[in-house]
Amino acid sequence: MISLPLVYTILALVAYTTGFWYSFMHLVAKRKPNKWFMVVILAIGLLLHGTVLRHDMITANGVNYDVFNLLSFTSGLMLVLGMLYSSYRPVSALNLLGIPVAASGLIFGFAFSQPNQFASIHAIGLDIHIILSLSAYAVLLMATIQAIMMWLQNRELKKKQKRLWVNLLPPFQVMESLLFDMLMTGFVMLTAALLFGFFMVDNFIQQHLAHKTVFSIISWVVYGALLIGHFRFGWRGQKAIRFTLAGFFLLAIGFIGSKFILEIILHK
Incomplete structure (x- = not known):
């Protein structure tokens, strides 16, 4: 018997594919x-995506934080x-x-998610901390992809023959402005997530959070330094790209690395 989550997943993929092409x-x-x-077709896909995710993530025992x-x-x-960024900047091509x-x-969430991956402490504040952390991670990952695309775009623009994907991108100045929009949004979310974490966590060692916290704070310092350097000293271009990549590398070590080791290797 075909389950409803499978039907919703297929329909969401149809909507995503339609919007992409x-x-x-x-x-x-x-x-x-x-x-x-584009707004309607992607909204349908996201609504179906959210329905599948709610089925897997929101349970009677709490929120299932499977990787x-x-x-x-x-x-x-x-x-x-x-979609929000493209509503006020000419960057709709980035939806590709x-x-x-x-x-x-x-697909990965539907196919591989495991049940019973719950937080050891159930509290609204902790859930807010986790959601803010995920939101910050999502925005800063987007900023990292943006920085990589800017680096590639700048390299291709120096050549006489540009590749097709370069012609699809917005001008470099628009890409750079969007990068700092993302960095500012992600930095604010990361700041709020760290503050909630300090208030909600009782024992960083026992709850296996010391590694994640240290790298998150170092990453926060890197992003903060970049934003101060940009707005006060005019940092941009290659320096902004390098700082963005370094900040996310540190954040990824703390977030993904500890999650993978605890769940996949240590089964905790």
């Missing part, structure tokens, strides 16, 4: 995609944020990245 064909033909069609559920949540949130990421996260 509609946007891709219009951008290749140098025609502007219909904004409202694949978190991957699904993060990927869907990235697409939501991409956000849609496959959301679709992949949905």
Whole structure:
């Protein structure tokens, strides 16, 4: 018997695929995609994505924080944020990245999520801390992808023959402005997540959070230094790209590394 989550997953993937190809064909033909069609089709996909995620993540025993559920949540949130950013900046082409990421996260979450991965302490404040952490991670991951694309874009622009994907991207200045929009949003979310964490966690060692916390704080310092350098000293370009990549590398070591080791290797 086919389950409803499977049906919702298939329908969400159909919506994502439709939105991707509609946007891709219009951008290749140098025609502007219909904004409202993209909003509606992606909203349908995200609604179905959220329904599947709710079935796997929200249970009678609490929130199931399985690593694949978190991957699904993060990927869907990235697409939501991409749609929001593209609503006021001419960066709709970046949804060509956000849609496959959301679709992949949905597939992994549906196929591989495990039950009974609950937090040891059930509290609203702790749930807020986790959601804020995931949201910050999603935005800063988007900023990292943005920085990589800017580096590649800058390298390709120096060549006489540009590749197709470079022509699909917005101008470098627009890409840079969006990068700092993402960094500011992610930094605020990361700050709030760290503050909630300090108030909610009783024992960082016993709860296996020391490693994650140390790397998160170092990452926070790196992002903060970049934002101060940008707004006060005009840091941009390659320096901004390097700081962004370094900050996310540290954040990923703390967030993904500790999660993978505890769940996959140590089974905790």
